[in-house]
Ligand code: ATP
């Protein structure tokens with residue numbers, strides 16, 4: 001993709017916007033862009049530089065993303081709404097064409113990264129509550145104040161914000177910035193690096209413990225509760241697929257596993273699609289596994305498997321909903337039963353949490369009580385982000401829950 005119309009090749013120390021931004025290292029990439037850590041010589045801060053591919057369709061997409069990001073930033077002057085902010089934007093000409101560049105506030109790793117360690121019981125439900133509160137705050141802002149749908153909410157698009165020693169900013173001097181600094185004096189990505197190291201260390205300890213248990217009686221390494229005290233704040237990013245509610249026209253939205261039933265059935269959609277993806281994300285945080293990972297099989301499609309998995313976990317879809325979409329006839333008969341997947345193995349969210357993921361019963365019940373309403377097949381019955389923020393599960397005190 002590093003050709004005409006594609007990505008812009010960046011080397012460390014390349015400068016942008018007439019020397020204002022200096023590239024430091026690659027932070028990530030997507031189908032539309034590469035994202036770089038850059039040093040802003042004007043403000044002496046780090047930023048994330050999202051450099052879009054240069055073909056016209058990508059330029060157009062970037063213009064749209066910049067419009068949405070500008071709205072988000074202008075309406076949140078205190079930067080407290082848990083959605084990424086736009087610092088600036090500019091054009092950059094390179095050998096592959098003219099690239100629109102977005103200057104974003106620099107955030108940390110995505111929560112996908114945290115999820116991978118969850119299997120080792122690295123993050124307890126209290127951390128998940130904190131993360132859920134942030135995501136819901138962001139969604140409430142997008143939905144209620146700006147009338148924007150995100151349409152691609154998933155762990156990869158939620159980035160951590162470091163709050164380790166936020167008062168100190170070690171990156172003030174004009175000397176070339178170094179990311180790895182002694183612990184305790186970190187901001188932004190540097191602090192995230194420390195979290196990452198601790199997570200890795202924790203994972204190794206967990207593996208060592210399992211091995212020791214198998215050997216029987218070997219001394220256990222003391223589990224270090226190194227994540228305690230780290231306040232997991234996060235922000236919603238990647239507004240590339242976001243749209244205004246009254247201009248929601250795309251048929252296929254959302255990443256497969258986080259896709260709401262009304263999108264599959266083409267029954268029309270609005271804000272509740274983001275709520276569905278939120279619930280899938282919260283489940284994944286708590287279990288380390290995707291809630292729905294559909295696959296096509298002999299005689300049925302990926303969509304049909306997806307609908308079957310939903311019903312096995314959440315109960316039979318009400319007939320009215322099942323037959324009410326533009327594509328309903330492809331999947332359901334007139335009774336509201338799937339045409340090609342006949343025998344469903346019904347379970348429930350709390351049973352799954354207890355049996356498969358070994359949740360204590362109370363934790364499982366309470367978490368399921370929080371998630372189940374958000375996974376209503378009827379989008380109109382799903383609670384809004386604002387309503388979810390009031391839910392008692394999010395406000396439970398640490399003492400009440402199992403660590
Ligand atoms: P997609 O194909 O997902 O639409 P995209 O080209 O629109 O991708 P983004 O998803 O916005 O790009 O960003 C790509 C990656 O860059 C992210 O997954 C993340 O790892 C990193 N990234 C993006 N924004 C930031 C930021 N503000 N701070 C730190 N890292 C970031």
Ligand code: MG
Nearest residue numbers: 030156157238
């Ligand atoms: Mg993305």
Ligand code: MG
Nearest residue numbers: 030238240241
């Ligand atoms: Mg995108």
